[in-house]
Amino acid sequence: MSKDPVNFILQEQTGMVVLNPTNEDFDMQYSGVSFTIRTGQKQTLSIHAANHILNSFGPRGLCYLQYGADEEKIAAEGKRRNENFKRKHVTDFNIRNENRKNMNLGYLPPAEKTRQYAQELGIELIEPYAAKDKDREKMQTQEAEIKELRQKLDMLLEKLTTMENKPEESGEETPKQRGNPNWRK
Numbered sequence: 001m002s003k004d005p006v007n008f009i010l011q012e013q014t015g016m017v018v019l020n021p022t023n024e025d026f027d028m029q030y031s032g033v034s035f036t037i038r039t040g041q042k043q044t045l046s047i048h049a050a051n052h053i054l055n056s057f058g059p060r061g062l063c064y065l066q067y068g069a070d071e072e073k074i075a076a077e078g079k080r081r082n083e084n085f086k087r088k089h090v091t092d093f094n095i096r097n098e099n100r101k102n103m104n105l106g107y108l109p110p111a112e113k114t115r116q117y118a119q120e121l122g123i124e125l126i127e128p129y130a131a132k133d134k135d136r137e138k139m140q141t142q143e144a145e146i147k148e149l150r151q152k153l154d155m156l157l158e159k160l161t162t163m164e165n166k167p168e169e170s171g172e173e174t175p176k177q178r179g180n181p182n183w184r185k
Contacts, residue, residue, distance in 0.1 A: 021075035
């Protein structure tokens with residue numbers, strides 16, 4: 001075995017072969033050693049490194065190739081897992097921001113990868129919102145409506161008071177008193 005850590009992890013003697021059938025490169029790390037598995041690349045890793053990497057990147061589409069396995073079938077399954085991962089990633093982002101919007105919290109901007117996934121899948125990302133701006137706009141329209149209604153009420157009250165004070169001028173007869181005007185208590 002080699003004393004170089006990169007060669008030890010990426011050894012060719014014994015180990016497991018992993019395949020990246022997806023359309024994205026995976027930057028990974030094992031035992032303090034960073035490496036990348038590119039799109040369509042097969043890489044032989046030590047058993048422990050391969051298990052660790054498959055646990056981490058398996059849901060994103062990384063596949064284990066056994067000797068004699070149908071590579072096309074395994075690659076198709078990896079691509080399906082990768083698409084499901086991307087779809088869930090974008091959907092979770094939208095749900096999280098929708099929940100924040102309902103709680104009147106600020107908008108979380110998407111990471112560049114989230115934008116790329118959304119564009120690739122054709123899913124619309126929830127756009128920034130300003131909950132306080134909407135509330136402010138609603139209050140301004142309500143204030144304008146209240147002001148208009150108060151003006152109308154003031155005009156009606158003014159008409160009503162003038163009608164009570166001067167019934168002759170308004171063209172109405174004075175109201176007749178009820179009962180016997182000569183009756184006293």
